[in-house]
Amino acid sequence: MLFGLLLLATATFAASEAEYKKLVKSWTLNPDGSQEFNYKMELAIYTHTAMNSTYGESFIVYNPDYQTLTINESYTKQKGGNIIKTPDNAFVEVLPRNAANAPAYNQLKEMVVVHTGLELGATIYLDYTIKTKAGYLPQIDINEDLQQSSPVKSCEISISIPESKTLSYKIANRNEKASQSSSNGQKVYKWRFSNIPAASRMIDSYHMDRQCIAANTYPSSKEMAETIYSQFEQKKTMPLVTMAEAITEKAANDKDKVVAIYQYIKGNYEMIPLSINETGYKIRPAEEVINSAYGTPAELANIMQGLLRAANIKANTLACFPDKSAEGYGLNKSIIFVETEADGNKYILATDDATTAALKTFRQYYSALNLENGTISEAKPMKLDLTFDANISADKDGKFNANVKASVPEYYLDIEDKKIKSFAGNDIKSCKTNGDLAEMEYSKNISTEKAGNYIILSLPDCGTGNYLSMLALQGGKSNRLITLPGMINESYSYSVSSPANATVSSKSANKEITNSVGSVKINIKAENGKVNVSRSITISNPKIEAKDYSKFTELIRAWENQNYNSVIFEVKE
Numbered sequence: 279m280l281f282g283l284l285l286l287a288t289a290t291f292a293a294s295e296a297e298y299k300k301l302v303k304s305w306t307l308n309p310d311g312s313q314e315f316n317y318k319m320e321l322a323i324y325t326h327t328a329m330n331s332t333y334g335e336s337f338i339v340y341n342p343d344y345q346t347l348t349i350n351e352s353y354t355k356q357k358g359g360n361i362i363k364t365p366d367n368a369f370v371e372v373l374p375r376n377a378a379n380a381p382a383y384n385q386l387k388e389m390v391v392v393h394t395g396l397e398l399g400a401t402i403y404l405d406y407t408i409k410t411k412a413g414y415l416p417q418i419d420i421n422e423d424l425q426q427s428s429p430v431k432s433c434e435i436s437i438s439i440p441e442s443k444t445l446s447y448k449i450a451n452r453n454e455k456a457s458q459s460s461s462n463g464q465k466v467y468k469w470r471f472s473n474i475p476a477a478s479r480m481i482d483s484y485h486m487d488r489q490c491i492a493a494n495t496y497p498s499s500k501e502m503a504e505t506i507y508s509q510f511e512q513k514k515t516m517p518l519v520t521m522a523e524a525i526t527e528k529a530a531n532d533k534d535k536v537v538a539i540y541q542y543i544k545g546n547y548e549m550i551p552l553s554i555n556e557t558g559y560k561i562r563p564a565e566e567v568i569n570s571a572y573g574t575p576a577e578l579a580n581i582m583q584g585l586l587r588a589a590n591i592k593a594n595t596l597a598c599f600p601d602k603s604a605e606g607y608g609l610n611k612s613i614i615f616v617e618t619e620a621d622g623n624k625y626i627l628a629t630d631d632a633t634t635a636a637l638k639t640f641r642q643y644y645s646a647l648n649l650e651n652g653t654i655s656e657a658k659p660m661k662l663d664l665t666f667d668a669n670i671s672a673d674k675d676g677k678f679n680a681n682v683k684a685s686v687p688e689y690y691l692d693i694e695d696k697k698i699k700s701f702a703g704n705d706i707k708s709c710k711t712n713g714d715l716a717e718m719e720y721s722k723n724i725s726t727e728k729a730g731n732y733i734i735l736s737l738p739d740c741g742t743g744n745y746l747s748m749l750a751l752q753g754g755k756s757n758r759l760i761t762l763p764g765m766i767n768e769s770y771s772y773s774v775s776s777p778a779n780a781t782v783s784s785k786s787a788n789k790e791i792t793n794s795v796g797s798v799k800i801n802i803k804a805e806n807g808k809v810n811v812s813r814s815i816t817i818s819n820p821k822i823e824a825k826d827y828s829k830f831t832e833l834i835r836a837w838e839n840q841n842y843n844s845v846i847f848e849v850k851e
Contacts, residue, residue: 294476295328296321298430299401305420306438307495309463311412321402321428329396332427336404338389339374339556344414347389351405354395362395380550380572382562414558416505417495418445419608424452424489425477433471438464439495447493448606467493487759492599494608500652503597506554506576506609507649510595511564511584518564522588532591532620537693539585540627547581548572549629555610575614578629582616593618596646598637602657604645612647613637623711625693638689639763642820662687663715664768666740670724672777678724680738688714689763690740701740733780733847737772737811759821760830766796766817772845774809780847784809791836793829795822800842809845813837 302318319336323329340347352364374388393402418439424430439445441463447456449469456467474489496502511518525542526535547567552574564584567573573581579595586593597612615628615637626641628634637644642659664687670680682702690697691711698706702720709718727734776782782804789800796817803810815837822830836842 294428295325296323296333296428298322298426298428299432301426301430301433302436303422303434304436304438305418306464307418307440307443308412309440309442313410313415313418315408315410316406318405319402321404323396323398323400323402326398328428329398329400333402334393334396336391336393338391338406338408340387340389340408341385341414341556341558342387343385344411344558346409347387348407348409349389349391349405350407351403352391352393353403354393355401355403356395356397357399360395364391364394368392368394374556376551376556379548380552380574382566382570383550383552383557386552386556415555416559417502417608418443418493419496419555419559419610420491420493421607421611422491423477424471424474424491426474427477429476430474431472433474434468435471435491436466436468437493438466441465443495444497445493445495446606447491448601448603449491450601451487451489487761488600492601492606492608494606494610496608498652499604499647499654502608503647503649503652505559506561506597507595509561509563510580510649512650514588515564515584517568518584518588521568522585525585526589533623533693535589535591536586536618536620536625536627539582539589539591540693542585543578543582543629544631546571547578547629549578550574553611554614559609573629575629575633579614579616582627582629586616586618591618591620595649597649598644598646600644602643602645604647604654604656607645613644623688623691625691627693635692638692640761642764643761660687660689660714660764662689662764662766664740666768666770668738668771669773670735670738671775674778676733676777676779678726678735678777680722680724681719682722682738683717683719684740685712685715685717686740688716691716701738731849732783733777733849735774735845735847737770737774737813737843737845739770739843740768759823760827762817762820762822764820766815766820768815770811770813772809772811774811774845776807776809776847780849782807782809783846783848784844787842789836789842791833793832795819795826795829796833798833798836800836802842811845813843 298319298321300320304316306314321333323333338347349369354362356362368391370390370392372388372390373384374386377383377386391404418437424433437445441460445467452471454469454471456469459466526538529535529538548571550572554576557574561574561577561580564581567577567581583593583595594617595614596617597609597614599607599612601607613633615626618625618627626634626637628637642657645657646655664685666682666684668680668682670678672678692698702718703722705721707719709716722738724735724738784802784804786804787802791798799814801812815833
């Protein structure tokens with residue numbers, strides 16, 4: 279059931295196309311509130327792809343109304359030692375792509391640095407500084423990936439803050455410690471990293487294993503939340519009430535109201551993918567966003583929360599961090615979403631389907647900051663137990679139908695019922711919640727295949743196994759952590775009756791695999807014109823280390839084996 283949510287795209291490269299010889303990033307918060315960011319890069323080019331595509335340009339986004347960009351150095355050192363300085367016409371200032379359809383943010387600029395004189399073996403040098411006026415950025419607020427698209431030989435990170443400030447920070451998936459010094463009323467934190475591997479090109483679970491540094495100087499989580507939430511619409515204004523009434527006019531219950539508002543936001547507003555940092559930690563008033571028909575994730579969350587509350591639906595906006603603990607994380611690069619409750623069930627809503635699905639699936643790995651009250655909730659495991667019982671029989675025309683009773687995780691309680699309908703169809707007889715589980719009954723037509731005198735019936739399930747075929751792309755190997763949505767404990771039972779004109783061809787079987795990752799148990803018993811099948815899979819640890827990948831694959835391939843998840847009948851002549 280849960281494997282289908284993980285998309286793994288394998289991209290293994292025999293050699294790196296480039297290497298960061300040196301990478302230096304430093305942030306300074308001055309006593310008057312102004313800030314300074316300095317970036318230095320030395321990047322060696324090894325392939326034509328790196329030279330002509332991947333690293334041919336550098337991009338720097340800033341706001342000239344509050345920030346000053348200075349290019350300190352930009353040149354290419356060719357393999358033979360020649361220095362090619364970047365000419366003036368190779369600095370091109372454009373509108374950032376993410377702000378192209380947002381007139382309110384057209385003041386943002388993106389400096390495109392076109393690197394010239396490139397050849398195989400050349401090294402790109404770039405050094406620039408962004409100075410920010412006091413009042414534009416509220417605090418030091420960093421969420422910076424240490425890994426780049428190519429390996430990093432040497433990386434230095436430094437943060438300088440006034441002595442009166444406190445720095446909260448976290449290094450994720452690295453063990454290096456900070457050195458600390460003081461000078462001229464400033465505290466300086468410095469980290470040195472060596473031999474950082476390239477970021478994985480596999481897509482999975484919001485990169486829970488990413489190496490990054492998070493740091494901020496907010497005095498408290500409440501003051502951090504207030505930075506953005508003070509700009510939210512916190513009252514039931516008449517325009518929002520009127521809008522909510524119109525949107526939910528045909529809603530029969532609270533859930534229908536939530537669905538209507540969610541679909542309205544998605545269908546009528548363009549989401550502008552600018553981060554809170556890129557907008558100077560500012561959002562536009564609700565009325566302005568409504569009239570413009572576009573908004574940043576934070577702006578649309580404000581509208582969504584306002585409409586839900588105007589419809590008398592409980593709703594809160596949260597900032598989410600991809601870590602079990604919120605320590606060190608600020609608002610920069612956080613995921614903004616709305617948590618709501620309708621008819622006894624809780625739902626997570628973002629401004630796009632992909633983010634909503636990811637948040638729901640991997641909520642157990644995320645901590646969250648409630649923007650209204652500043653409280654932090656740590657990540658907690660989801661309950662992912664599943665039971666599935668199906669009685670399958672054929673009608674007089676030989677068409678098979680399954681009557682199913684299932685208890686599925688709360689994870690499946692998607693606000694638009696897309697997940698439930700993906701395996702239950704529209705023929706749900708009943709569905710009620712019981713704690714973290716949804717208990718349902720439904721009927722489903724079962725498709726079959728014919729091969730000569732044989733009928734092959736594939737056993738229905740809740741989506742388990744969709745991910746399994748992708749594992750073959752890995753070749754039985756993995757060099758990185760794989761993160762599953764949670765511990766998996768699924769149990770299926772089937773009673774399949776043969777049609778009137780056929781006999782059971784399937785043979786009885788018993789298969790059991792148990793290892794340190796989990797277990798698979800399959801029992802097939804064929805007798806007296808019936809086939810009874812029981813299948814169960816348990817994955818005891820949702821984080822599959824590289825060393826355990828072969829054991830994980832062993833379980834999954836057994837689970838996917840068509841010999842154990844189908845029933846065969848022979849048609850009588």
